[in-house]
Amino acid sequence: MSGNLFDLFRSRFPADLAKAFMEVPGGRTWSYGDLEQQSGRYARALSDLGVAPGDRVAVQVEKSPEAVFLINGCLRAGAVLLPLNPAYQAGELEYFLADAEPVVVVCAPARHAELSGIAAKAGVAARVVTLGSHGDGSLPELVASAAADFVTVARDGGDLAAILYSSGTTGRPKGAMLSHDNLAANARTLHTLWGFRPGDVLLHALPIFHTHGLFVAINCVLLNGTGMIFCAKFDADEVLSLLPRATVMMGVPTFYVRLLGSPGLTADLCRGMRLFISGSAPLLVETFSEFQARTGHTILERYGMTEGGMYTSNPLDGARKPGTVGPALPDVELRVTGEDGRTLPAGEVGGIEVRGPNLFSGYWRMPEKTKAEFTADGFFRTGDVGVIDADGYVSIVGRAKDLIISGGFNVYPKEVEDAVDALDGVLESAVVGMPHPDFGEAGLAVVVPRGGAQLDGEALLRQLKGQLANFKVPKQVVVVSELPRNAMGKVQKTVLRDRYAEAWTAAMGKRA
Numbered sequence: 001m002s003g004n005l006f007d008l009f010r011s012r013f014p015a016d017l018a019k020a021f022m023e024v025p026g027g028r029t030w031s032y033g034d035l036e037q038q039s040g041r042y043a044r045a046l047s048d049l050g051v052a053p054g055d056r057v058a059v060q061v062e063k064s065p066e067a068v069f070l071i072n073g074c075l076r077a078g079a080v081l082l083p084l085n086p087a088y089q090a091g092e093l094e095y096f097l098a099d100a101e102p103v104v105v106v107c108a109p110a111r112h113a114e115l116s117g118i119a120a121k122a123g124v125a126a127r128v129v130t131l132g133s134h135g136d137g138s139l140p141e142l143v144a145s146a147a148a149d150f151v152t153v154a155r156d157g158g159d160l161a162a163i164l165y166s167s168g169t170t171g172r173p174k175g176a177m178l179s180h181d182n183l184a185a186n187a188r189t190l191h192t193l194w195g196f197r198p199g200d201v202l203l204h205a206l207p208i209f210h211t212h213g214l215f216v217a218i219n220c221v222l223l224n225g226t227g228m229i230f231c232a233k234f235d236a237d238e239v240l241s242l243l244p245r246a247t248v249m250m251g252v253p254t255f256y257v258r259l260l261g262s263p264g265l266t267a268d269l270c271r272g273m274r275l276f277i278s279g280s281a282p283l284l285v286e287t288f289s290e291f292q293a294r295t296g297h298t299i300l301e302r303y304g305m306t307e308g309g310m311y312t313s314n315p316l317d318g319a320r321k322p323g324t325v326g327p328a329l330p331d332v333e334l335r336v337t338g339e340d341g342r343t344l345p346a347g348e349v350g351g352i353e354v355r356g357p358n359l360f361s362g363y364w365r366m367p368e369k370t371k372a373e374f375t376a377d378g379f380f381r382t383g384d385v386g387v388i389d390a391d392g393y394v395s396i397v398g399r400a401k402d403l404i405i406s407g408g409f410n411v412y413p414k415e416v417e418d419a420v421d422a423l424d425g426v427l428e429s430a431v432v433g434m435p436h437p438d439f440g441e442a443g444l445a446v447v448v449p450r451g452g453a454q455l456d457g458e459a460l461l462r463q464l465k466g467q468l469a470n471f472k473v474p475k476q477v478v479v480v481s482e483l484p485r486n487a488m489g490k491v492q493k494t495v496l497r498d499r500y501a502e503a504w505t506a507a508m509g510k511r512a
């Protein structure tokens with residue numbers, strides 16, 4: 001078996017290839033035999049378009065079964081997959097294409113002319129082909145006439161399988177280079193740790209341009225050789241109707257909040273489920289507890305990122321502690337370091353660093369940036385701030401760049417958010433650092449009321465003053481109906497900083 005990740009998947013296919021791999025609700029069920037045939041045809045079509053091993057293939061398409069075949073076709077052709085969020089617009093796409101220089105670009109039929117123009121502008125001589133969400137487009141036409149007997153290209157485990165641009169909110173996006181071995185290592189670990197077994201059915205409602213839905217979810221299914229229910233997007237009613245037929249669900253916290261918003265979510269509905277997993281953004285303790293009370297299920301929270309897949313997970317058997325992301329995975333080393341780079345003892349807050357076989361080899365064509373993000377002994381600086389408890393469980397305090405330095409003191413937004421969230425009438429909050437004439441920076445709390453609660457910002461601040469040191473208390477509160485989130489459910493703090501910049505400056509000017 002070569003190091004090609006697809007060879008590993010193939011070795012785990014069920015003996016009976018007629019067994020279900022992917023069921024589209026209200027649509028067709030595709031078998032493992034279909035996956036073998038279709039991915040082979042996609043690999044053949046890509047080769048016919050001129051894709052050689054190591055070439056990049058950019059894929060900006062809607063979620064569909066054909067997209068899954070295409071992704072596996074890329075692996076089999078030895079190509080390097082470059083998944084792109086369908087929401088990306090011209091300027092962003094031009095940057096990605098110029099940076100990654102793909103040989104083939106696959107896009108939605110409606111965007112063919114636009115993408116062709118963007119590729120030309122980016123100076124990339126790529127073939128632009130299309131794939132629709134209903135299996136239409138020019139690539140499926142090529143695939144239909146391609147032979148299915150493609151022999152998967154042998155790869156070394158260290159060869160690149162994908163470049164994923166990190167969703168970083170500052171600076172230029174960076175392409176994380178992931179090898180076949182990186183992806184295989186994380187998939188094997190998660191498959192074992194989360195106890196995947198015969199008969200498991202994964203409910204898949206995540207996007208597939210991001211590591212969570214793309215690798216964490218689908219690779220566990222493929223290593224298990226069992227089926228998944230493949231929803232085009234997350235829709236609470238649809239997911240509720242499908243839960244009785246699934247055993248495992250992976251979601252972002254927003255999924256769980258939305259499911260709790262429906263009276264249809266009951267313990268009875270979930271009786272066939274064995275595991276609910278959450279990640280990509282912090283799961284509120286309240287959501288964790290409400291879900292437990294309503295369904296009897298304890299959500300398993302885990303933590304990771306584009307650059308390495310998963311790093312930590314609460315256990316399958318054993319305590320799943322709310323507000324934590326669990327201990328490091330068995331093959332991942334994780335430490336928390338201080339500003340001087342020294343490893344901190346349990347209980348102290350610092351930068352999270354990780355090392356393991358799942359970790360990417362660096363940022364595409366950014367050797368300097370890569371060097372800066374790795375320590376001399378090979379640990380990657382995640383940019384997350386966290387703390388490890390006496391049992392080895394990790395809690396994420398926030399992103400280092402979101403740290404607020406007010407009057408010279410470090411303020412961790414998470415600590416303040418937890419205090420705000422605990423106040424009467426508050427559902428959730430986000431605290432961001434804003435420029436302050438006296439303190440350099442100070443906190444702005446953006447708060448969402450619970451139900452129809454009427455919140456008075458000044459009253460909230462008065463209550464906080466009784467609970468937090470004065471330098472941690474935000475200087476201003478804005479009440480909103482919801483927080484801005486990206487497709488993965490992450491609160492977009494840069495959006496908040498931009499949105500309230502003027503009002504903040506005006507308010508601070510008046511106070512000064």
Ligand code: AMP
Nearest residue numbers: 167279280281282302303304305306396
């Ligand atoms: P991405 O590269 O888009 O997957 O984003 C990774 C980032 O999401 C991490 O660096 C964390 O800041 C955040 N993240 C992922 N999982 C969790 C979690 N369970 N709790 C808190 N933050 C998380």
